[in-house]
Amino acid sequence: MALEAEQLQILRRYCRDDDAFEQLQDFVTTLIAHCRQEQQQVRYDAILSAIPDRLFRLDPDGTYLDFKGDSTDPPDLGLTIVGKTVWELLPPDLAARCLQAIAHTLATRQLTVLEYELPNGAGDCCNYEARLVPSGDREVLVLVRDITERKQAELALRASEERLQHFFETTFEAVLIHEQGRILDVNRAAEVLFGYTTAQMQAMTVFDLAPPTVHEMLHQRRRHPSYRDPFEAIGLRQDGSQFIAEVIGKPIHYQGREAQVVGIRDITERKQAEAALRRSEARHRALVDALPDIMFRIHRDGTYLDCKAAKDAMLLASPTDIIGKNVRHVLPPAAAAQWLHYIEQTLVTGEMQIFEYQLPMPQSSPLARVEVRDYEARIGVSGRDEVLVIVRDITDRKRAEAELRASEQRLSLLIQQTQLVVIEWNLDMEVVEWNPAAEAVFGYQKAEVLGQKAVDFLVPAANKAEIEKIWLDLVVHAQRVGSTHANLTKDGRVIICEWYNSPLIDTAGNIIGIASLARDITERVRAEAQIKATAQCDRLLADIALRIRQSLDLGQILSMAVTEVHQFLQVSRVFIGRLDVNLQVQVVAEAVAAGYRSLLGWYLHLTEVNQALFTAGTARVITDTTAAGYLPGHPIRASITVPIALVGRPIGVLMVQQCCDPRDWQPHEVDLLERLATQLAIAIQQAELYKQLADLNASLEQQVEQRTAELQQKMAQLQELDRQKDVFLHTVTHDLRTPVMGWLMLLKTMLKQPDDRLCLTRAIVERMVESNERQLNLLNLLLETHRGHGRGISLQRQSLCLATSLTRLQTDLDPLLTANRATLTLQIPTDLPAVNADPAHLWRVFENLITSALKHNLPGLHLTISAFPVAVTSGLATTGLATAGLEMAATTTTATTQAPASGWVRCEIADDGIGLTPEQCDRLFELYEQGPQTRQLTGVGLGLYLCRQIIQAHGGEIGVTSQPQAGAVFWFTLPCAASCP
Numbered sequence: 001m002a003l004e005a006e007q008l009q010i011l012r013r014y015c016r017d018d019d020a021f022e023q024l025q026d027f028v029t030t031l032i033a034h035c036r037q038e039q040q041q042v043r044y045d046a047i048l049s050a051i052p053d054r055l056f057r058l059d060p061d062g063t064y065l066d067f068k069g070d071s072t073d074p075p076d077l078g079l080t081i082v083g084k085t086v087w088e089l090l091p092p093d094l095a096a097r098c099l100q101a102i103a104h105t106l107a108t109r110q111l112t113v114l115e116y117e118l119p120n121g122a123g124d125c126c127n128y129e130a131r132l133v134p135s136g137d138r139e140v141l142v143l144v145r146d147i148t149e150r151k152q153a154e155l156a157l158r159a160s161e162e163r164l165q166h167f168f169e170t171t172f173e174a175v176l177i178h179e180q181g182r183i184l185d186v187n188r189a190a191e192v193l194f195g196y197t198t199a200q201m202q203a204m205t206v207f208d209l210a211p212p213t214v215h216e217m218l219h220q221r222r223r224h225p226s227y228r229d230p231f232e233a234i235g236l237r238q239d240g241s242q243f244i245a246e247v248i249g250k251p252i253h254y255q256g257r258e259a260q261v262v263g264i265r266d267i268t269e270r271k272q273a274e275a276a277l278r279r280s281e282a283r284h285r286a287l288v289d290a291l292p293d294i295m296f297r298i299h300r301d302g303t304y305l306d307c308k309a310a311k312d313a314m315l316l317a318s319p320t321d322i323i324g325k326n327v328r329h330v331l332p333p334a335a336a337a338q339w340l341h342y343i344e345q346t347l348v349t350g351e352m353q354i355f356e357y358q359l360p361m362p363q364s365s366p367l368a369r370v371e372v373r374d375y376e377a378r379i380g381v382s383g384r385d386e387v388l389v390i391v392r393d394i395t396d397r398k399r400a401e402a403e404l405r406a407s408e409q410r411l412s413l414l415i416q417q418t419q420l421v422v423i424e425w426n427l428d429m430e431v432v433e434w435n436p437a438a439e440a441v442f443g444y445q446k447a448e449v450l451g452q453k454a455v456d457f458l459v460p461a462a463n464k465a466e467i468e469k470i471w472l473d474l475v476v477h478a479q480r481v482g483s484t485h486a487n488l489t490k491d492g493r494v495i496i497c498e499w500y501n502s503p504l505i506d507t508a509g510n511i512i513g514i515a516s517l518a519r520d521i522t523e524r525v526r527a528e529a530q531i532k533a534t535a536q537c538d539r540l541l542a543d544i545a546l547r548i549r550q551s552l553d554l555g556q557i558l559s560m561a562v563t564e565v566h567q568f569l570q571v572s573r574v575f576i577g578r579l580d581v582n583l584q585v586q587v588v589a590e591a592v593a594a595g596y597r598s599l600l601g602w603y604l605h606l607t608e609v610n611q612a613l614f615t616a617g618t619a620r621v622i623t624d625t626t627a628a629g630y631l632p633g634h635p636i637r638a639s640i641t642v643p644i645a646l647v648g649r650p651i652g653v654l655m656v657q658q659c660c661d662p663r664d665w666q667p668h669e670v671d672l673l674e675r676l677a678t679q680l681a682i683a684i685q686q687a688e689l690y691k692q693l694a695d696l697n698a699s700l701e702q703q704v705e706q707r708t709a710e711l712q713q714k715m716a717q718l719q720e721l722d723r724q725k726d727v728f729l730h731t732v733t734h735d736l737r738t739p740v741m742g743w744l745m746l747l748k749t750m751l752k753q754p755d756d757r758l759c760l761t762r763a764i765v766e767r768m769v770e771s772n773e774r775q776l777n778l779l780n781l782l783l784e785t786h787r788g789h790g791r792g793i794s795l796q797r798q799s800l801c802l803a804t805s806l807t808r809l810q811t812d813l814d815p816l817l818t819a820n821r822a823t824l825t826l827q828i829p830t831d832l833p834a835v836n837a838d839p840a841h842l843w844r845v846f847e848n849l850i851t852s853a854l855k856h857n858l859p860g861l862h863l864t865i866s867a868f869p870v871a872v873t874s875g876l877a878t879t880g881l882a883t884a885g886l887e888m889a890a891t892t893t894t895a896t897t898q899a900p901a902s903g904w905v906r907c908e909i910a911d912d913g914i915g916l917t918p919e920q921c922d923r924l925f926e927l928y929e930q931g932p933q934t935r936q937l938t939g940v941g942l943g944l945y946l947c948r949q950i951i952q953a954h955g956g957e958i959g960v961t962s963q964p965q966a967g968a969v970f971w972f973t974l975p976c977a978a979s980c981p
Contacts, residue, residue: 056142062086105132127151174264181205195238243268294391302327346379353379374398421518443490495522537672554687558589566591572659578652624662638663642677795838799977803828821859827866834977841950848943857913864910903976910969916962
């Protein structure tokens, strides 16, 4: 502020000189500037106090330099803020944003606006707006305003606008906004209604959307004060089609200018419906006039208000006599009470009530019989406290219904009591009706099958295609079809039924279902099949009997018989077996299907069950071997065994077997086999008689040949005995002569010594003892062999564990093995069953076999003793095939005792020596037979013979398997004991 010239002159008058004036002028100027600054601070403070917002001064680092709060802040809030940074007072993300805004404001020197959210003291989230301006080179002034209410208002406004826009876009009515007829905006419904796009309609006027005939009306409606009232007009679409529209409009402010919003609704369908309703009312009125029924309007209390009848004769009195009266005075008491009850029910519930009643009709003559007629009354509400009653004479219908019920009752009785199966199906082949005869035949109750398809429970899988074809003929071609096929019962039986099927056709010619009649003809079919099969059996038997009379070849007759029966019965196997004295049956004729093993030539053991066949003299029939007690998986599933007997003497069996499935043998099949067995017995008798004649003719020749053969056999035996005697004498002479000559030479040598006293070394004595023991053993062996050959070997049997016995044997034979540089290996399983044997004799068998192997092979021999259980001995090997009632086994020429039930143990002694030839193997166990090194060794060949005697005494067998230069395996079998001690 500068002083004016006049003010300066005044000051100059009070100053003594110019220096004082200048000093005073400077002082006054400084004072004025100070006063002005104080005034500005006062005004600044007043402005700050008047601003309702918070003010901050911050430096570029975000430090608060100053603070001014609003009226809600506590007075000392500034003390807690000034000096702190935004990182200490604000959330990290907001603090970062504030620093960015401060930097931007200082860099651009322009206003920066920042919006953010912070929770208030109550925990509610508030919106704030911060305005930043530079207030210095390194500070900004920040004005913060609470804009929560503004934000909420903006959100509410946007929501309102969105709702309005959503309504504008989604309403079913067309809406357009125009200004003086020029269209400004339209919604989607308007596009659909008129067929134009929004852009197209914005270039049009409202008059372009209506035909010219209504333009004048649109002008008048727009100018008329009642323009806001709805009115009807004609709309014009883009495709030229017209529609009836209901239009309503009102003025609005749109985008800052006056405009009109118009709602347009297409009421064409409503108008058409109203026209259709008017036409319907006219038709209904005509229909009511044409109805033959009686109609009344009746008050709640039963007073007739109106009456309409096609003929007055239909009423108990004329209309004029009825109107105004009460139903109690017109109708009989019971009918009147019924009417009043249903009138009240109709008015209370608002629903139509339907009931029936009877009225006696007046007669023209007193002598005429009173006719009682049936009526049906329908009561509906026609106004407040009044009803409309439509009464129809249903006497004829009631009579027809009674006759129909009687007819249906007769039909139902017929269906329920007939012996024929009656089933009704719908078009999906599902059961609709199922009579008692169907329950009896198929076993299903009606409740079980209703809604079930026939192919699911009545038809076998193999017949489904046939049934579907029959169903197609019934449903598509409407043909009546008769058929005979197999059906299933509830218990799984297959029966044969004869069916008669017919489509059910309604009055319109449509097929509504299928009716089926059926009867079970299983027994008839079986009887016919039985008769046919019996005739075939008779023809077959006649043919076989004729061939028996024409032929004496028993083999050809039996083969022909099994072949014919096999082809006729279609079974797996048919065979004929001849019975011998041991009750073993040899299969002499057989016919077997492909894929099954032939039994021709086999021997079959006749079981006790089949032995009883010959006592009973009847066939044994097994339909299912599993049910008969045989183990599951038995190779034979069904069989018939027929005895062949000749004058009470069993001579064979005729057997038929089914291997794949069980079979229900028919009586005619069993009868055929029994009659065939009689014919076969005749054929066998005829063949035996023929054979007897042939035998008688050849008897003398056979006797001569037999005597000659016996003489030749005796001569051979004598020659063999002479040979054995020569061998024995030569061997014994040689074995006894050799040591005697040795002793003689030794003694002569000793006698040549000059001294009278002779000295014998230990070696010489040991050799003499060994020689004497060998001679003594030879003599004992000869005596034992003679004793066993004459009286047999006496055994002291006991249960032995071979593992223990052989271990002791190996220990005792160790010196002998060492002397021959031989080795012995035992391969005895720990679980090997014990054997029932004489331990001393069994020891001798092992010792003789091992000693023989050492004697007849070079030093360094390796021996192996093994043992293992076997089911039976090698001479009685079961084939493993059994039939229903017969067991089959191979035979052997080896004589053994009966095999024990507990099985056998096979022992083997194998060596890797020089081996034996087949000829030597065959004779090795004969009396006085010597081994392959006879020329190099002494001995009479009794050891192996004695082994055979001992093993056969135990009931077992002994043998050898060998090839030259391939070693030898000596084997024998022993019976198992019950358990090992």
